[in-house]
Amino acid sequence: MDTPEQRIQIAVQKTGRLTDHSIDLLQRCGLKLTQSKDQLFLYGENMPIDLLLVRDDDIPGLVSDDVCDLGIVGLNVVEEKRQELLCGGREPRFKQVFELDFGHCRLSLAAPDGTEYSDRTSLNNTKIATSYVNILREYLTKNDIDAEPVYFSGAVEIAPKLGRADYICDLVSTGSTLAANGLTEVETLLESEAVVIQTEAILGDEKQALVDRMLQRLDGVLQVRESKYIMLHAPRDALPQIRDLLPGSEAPTVLPLDGADDKVAVHAVCRENVFWETLENLKAAGASSLLVIPVEKMLA
């Protein structure tokens, strides 16, 4: 049995928008998980890696304090914690290592419909309701705006109706919550998505090796997301043009074709999506027998 020091902990949102995607991502890295009785952990059965299931707001703090080695959380939450620590005179001890392309949203300022808003100067001498007080403060300072943040822990969109604020600063994804509450977006403070953060604390050799191994697997999983393996036959003299048409590929493998000296087989990993148009262009350049296959695993 591993001692706790030899196991690594990854902080993941317990229940919410990021939970399923986060667990799915780690399972695609080869982790097999069982839930603890108290439902606070998912234990790694085949690797000494456990997931700590917590509220998303706690994740950057847990990683910064080295309670967890890695965490998966929205950039909005990471930036809010970073600003909170900096305001308190403390250095955040986490770094962002991957963007995950899920949990997309933006942190925006919105005004009640009909508000006369020309530019940021319209925000002077107003109250702005938000759960993101630290990001908002930093934005106001940076843009030299004299406005007062008013903290709301949730349901920020009702603050103007309650007469508690003139504007709100909240997360937006489809925009339907704003529309339903008679609000219009006026500025974007931050574009956000889920990210992986890593502690900057110094780890023992064994633990560091395990973290590095997990990061390498994550990198592999993220790289194959858009990657495709493409195979085709091509006239030898069309090779330069065909190489140029292969999207995001490194040096392709060129193989002889039995009984056809003027033709070759070309195999390449394309790190971008391969669209129908690309295949049509390759065909027009002389390629035939085109085959596009999804890539399951990749190790650089």
Ligand code: PRT
């Ligand atoms: O309990 P816990 O604290 O862990 O969860 P939570 O309620 O704080 O977070 P959760 O699960 O709602 O969101 C987790 C993360 O998902 C956020 O930190 C963001 O990084 C990301 N995310 C992506 C969103 C949204 N999209 C989103 N639309 N988080 C919240 N919203 C909310 C927003 O606050 C607003 O109320 O959805 C509403 C707006 O949505 P639209 O589609 O109407 O614009």
Ligand code: ZN
């Ligand atoms: Zn939260």
